[in-house]
Amino acid sequence: MTAILRLEDLAIGLPPGADRSHAVAGLSLEIAPDEVVCLVGESGSGKSLTAHAVMGLLPKGLPVSGRIHFEGRDVLTLPERERRRLRGARMAMIFQEPMAALHPIMRIGDQIAEVFRFHGRPDRGGTRVLDLLESVGLPDPPLIRRARPFELSGGQRQRAMIAMALALDPVLLIADEPTTALDVTTQAQILALLRTIRARRAMAMLLITHDIGVVAEMADRVAVMHEGRLVESGPAEAVLGRPAHAYTRRLLAAVPRLAPRPHRGEALGETVLSADRIAKRYATRGGVLRPRRVVQAVADASFALRRGETLGIVGESGSGKSTLARILVRLLGADAGTVRLAGVEGNLLALGGRRLKPVRRRIQMVFQDPFASLNPRRKVHQIVAQGLLAHGVDPGTARQRVDELLRLVGLDPAAAERFPNEFSGGQRQRIGIARALALEPEVLVADEPVSALDVSIQAQVLALLAEIRDELALAMLFITHDLRVAAQLCDRVAVMRRGEIVEIGATADVLFAPRHEYTRLLLASVPGRARFDGA
Amino acid sequence: MRFLTFLLAWAVKAAAIVLTIVVLNFCLIRLAPGDVATVLAGESGAADPEFLARTRAEFGLDKPLAAQLLTYVGNVLTLDLGVSYRTRRPVADMVLERLPATLMLTGAAFVFALLVGPALGVLAAIRARRPADTAITVLALLFYAMPIFWVGLILILVFSVTLGWLPPFGMRSIIPPVGDVARALDVPRHLVLPTLTLGLFYVAIYARLTRGAMLETAGLDFVKTARAKGLPEWRVVGAHVFRCAMLPIITFAGLQAGHLVGGAIVAETVFAWPGIGRLAFDALLQRDYNLLLAVFLASAVAVVLINFATDLLLRIADPRIGAGR
Structure with missing residues (x-):
């Protein structure tokens, strides 16, 4: 069968002053009708720009060369008017963040009807819009048609987005990280929907993702990109099972395996922190027009943490895991509950002022966003030493300690004199870890510390955390939405849903013999398990 | 309910x-x-x-x-605003008498600014960093930076004194012009220069505001979606970019509308326009407290009412506001 899309020697230049001359170079790739090709790579690999080039959505001024044959024509030579006719009709695209990708105030129905209208096939009775909404599994299409994006959930928005892309039966659907912004259970539903659609229609799909699990779940063929070049492509089984290129092998090795790890019960020390029935609710202030809304963010959460142990808190967005973390480091007050820390008398949550300060240094936190969590106007040594100075360490000693810490997290002490913006995401997260370790804490609370990182960097940071934990006998509370990461690092796992810990126990038990229905659902939702983990 | x-x-x-x-x-x-x-x-x-x-x-x-x-x-x-210390007339009457002239001037300037400002802003945004954009940006900065009375004096100098096209002050000719058409055009002709003077300042603000909002919105993801749907460029700019960029414009238009009653003192003084602004100015010089307070009150009531209207309008234009998000 002839390819529906054929890229030949595609190159996309970058403006002068960028870190390399080409975002994409020498890329050749074919997609057959009915085929799902996954374009995989880490951030900056050029996979997204490639998709934009096919659609003709590249920012003006980026030079493109090579050929993009689509249905037998080289679209790069077509006038803009012709390309516009293809977009939305013959080829369609869906994006990562459906909330941002939908018009914020236009009704869903109008956004879809627009596609019909401006391709000369107006949907007069509105029936085609309703059919589309129905076909992507949205409940109550007449209601959804009149709704605006902010009134829908994340999964519903992405379904609406997909409906819009399918409006004119395109032969090529480009999906740019379509599930990255979604919760794992929602992701599983959207991937299932994409599979159904593909089975029902004759449509090729170019799926762009950084998530190997998604690749394993969806791909017929895989194309791996690295720094703008295609390093390997072939049938999914071959590329995932017997990767030929060194980069592909590194990439695959970096993905945490969803496999039970031995419990180290004997190696662990005494209990250092125990939490009993912590509760926290958020309430919006009611007004004349708004009823008061109350959300139970954390409900009766209890757990204990031993020296050298890592307890994973897993759950989807809104499950209350971050609230719990913030309560433990006393960034947030709790409504009820007790936290006891070894050697401290009384409830940690009730300590105030002078008695709290010496305790604070014993519990430190690492944040999710390595870009937002470092003050951009301070040099690295100031950032790392801040806690030391606040606790009365003299500047000379603090400076020495900074050098030691930077070495500990695998950075050159010379980095101390630079500003955070000179570092990559992974390096910044190392700085954040150094800052947290500066006060020699006994408990480290890490809130999604690797979620913003590429998989290879993620592997390095996870290895670093494990190493430090073992070296310093740290007790670690590790918050993550990613079960793979939890499986790799944690001794025990607590599963949270709507503020409640529904299941807690040894990782091997919770993740591989789950008792709670919700844990089972979470596990079933992890993409690529069948192909990748042999589960 | x-x-x-x-x-x-x-x-x-x-x-x-x-x-x-x-x-x-x-x-x-x-x-x-x-x-x-x-x-x-x-x-x-x-x-x-x-x-x-x-x-x-x-x-x-x-x-x-x-x-x-x-x-x-x-x-x-009890709605009794008192009498003027100077004229012994009820100040409410004096204010109401002057209100139409002021509303005519500020209203004309408001409509003028709302029609021209955003249009220039959209044009500048579409042609960003090209000559048309530069010209609009420079002009906007100029009219924003120049004091209103100065703009007024220049306009008088050019269009009244030098060219003799338009009357330099007042609302009506002292000697009524001959002919129906000329008589009907008498007030509008007097209105042009003060409207331009007051309006150009706001045109400048709207143009800059619109340009910024358009460029910011144009970089958002949903605009990319609109292009990916194959919409023609005019539709992308109009229904997607401008419709969202419009929200800050409405907010600012509400602020300007709040000045409809009290915001033309300088322009009225320069053009001897018989409105509330000059009434207030004279009352201030003469310490006519009752009159001054009445003007202030009228202005305050206008601001509060228009704020309410703006709120309602924003709720209609952006349904997210009412939903509390």
């Missing part, structure tokens, strides 16, 4: 705000040295203490300030 509660809650809030403004204005105005008695005495040349005392007693200015405030607030609550 929901709307009724909303309306009621708003009315209570609005009344409280206006009352606070009345009290504040009363207090602020008394901070200025001198009163109507000294002004009258100065004009008549008879400044003996007895005259001053008599005048003050007549207007109740000899009572303690607190008592005066209470009397005044009480009167305002």
Whole structure:
């Protein structure tokens, strides 16, 4: 069968002053009708720009060369008017963040009807819009048609987005990280929907993702990109099972395996922190027009943490895991509950002022966003030493300690004199870890510390955390939405849903013999398990 | 029912705000040295203490300030704004008499600015960093930076003195022009220069605001979606970029509309326009407190009402606001 899309020697230049001359170079790739090709790579690999080039959505001024044959024509030579006719009709695209990708105030129905209208096939009775909404599994299409994006959930928005892309039966659907912004259970539903659609229609799909699990779940063929070049492509089984290129092998090795790890019960020390029935609710202030809304963010959460142990808190967005973390480091007050820390008398949550300060240094936190969590106007040594100075360490000693810490997290002490913006995401997260370790804490609370990182960097940071934990006998509370990461690092796992810990126990038990229905659902939702983990 | 509660809650809030403004204005105005008695005495040349005392007693200015405030607030609550110390006429009449002229001027400037400003802003955004954009940006900066009275004087110099196209001041010709058409065009002709003077300042603000909002919105993801749907460029710019970039414009238009009553003092003075602004200016010079307070009150009520209208309009334009998100 002839390819529906054929890229030949595609190159996309970058403006002068960028870190390399080409975002994409020498890329050749074919997609057959009915085929799902996954374009995989880490951030900056050029996979997204490639998709934009096919659609003709590249920012003006980026030079493109090579050929993009689509249905037998080289679209790069077509006038803009012709390309516009293809977009939305013959080829369609869906994006990562459906909330941002939908018009914020236009009704869903109008956004879809627009596609019909401006391709000369107006949907007069509105029936085609309703059919589309129905076909992507949205409940109550007449209601959804009149709704605006902010009134829908994340999964519903992405379904609406997909409906819009399918409006004119395109032969090529480009999906740019379509599930990255979604919760794992929602992701599983959207991937299932994409599979159904593909089975029902004759449509090729170019799926762009950084998530190997998604690749394993969806791909017929895989194309791996690295720094703008295609390093390997072939049938999914071959590329995932017997990767030929060194980069592909590194990439695959970096993905945490969803496999039970031995419990180290004997190696662990005494209990250092125990939490009993912590509760926290958020309430919006009611007004004349708004009823008061109350959300139970954390409900009766209890757990204990031993020296050298890592307890994973897993759950989807809104499950209350971050609230719990913030309560433990006393960034947030709790409504009820007790936290006891070894050697401290009384409830940690009730300590105030002078008695709290010496305790604070014993519990430190690492944040999710390595870009937002470092003050951009301070040099690295100031950032790392801040806690030391606040606790009365003299500047000379603090400076020495900074050098030691930077070495500990695998950075050159010379980095101390630079500003955070000179570092990559992974390096910044190392700085954040150094800052947290500066006060020699006994408990480290890490809130999604690797979620913003590429998989290879993620592997390095996870290895670093494990190493430090073992070296310093740290007790670690590790918050993550990613079960793979939890499986790799944690001794025990607590599963949270709507503020409640529904299941807690040894990782091997919770993740591989789950008792709670919700844990089972979470596990079933992890993409690529069948192909990748042999589960 | 929901709307009724909303309306009621708003009315209570609005009344409280206006009352606070009345009290504040009363207090602020008394901070200025001198009163109507000294002004009258100065004009008549008879400044003996007895005259001053008599005048003050007549207007109740000899009572303690607190008592005066209470009397005044009480009167305002019964909608009695008092009489002018100078003309002995009810100040409410004087304000209402001048209101149409001011509304005509500020209204014309408002419409002019709203029509031209955003259009220029959109044009500048579409042609970003090209000559048309540069020209619009420079002109906008110029009119934003130049004092209004200066723009007014230049316009008079060019279009009245040098070219002789338009009348330089007033609202009507002193000698009515001959002919129906000329007579009908008399007021509009007088209106042009003050409208331009007042309007150009706002045109500049709208143009800059729109350009910024357009460029910011154009970089958002949903605009990319609109292009990916194969919409023609005019539709992308109009229904997607502009419709969202419009929200800050509405907010600012609400602010400008709040100045419809009290915001033309300078332009009215430069063009001898018989509006409220000049009334206030004269009242201030003559320490005609009652009149000045009435102008302030009218202006405050206008601001509060228009704020409410803007709120409603924003709710319609951006349904996210009502939903509390």
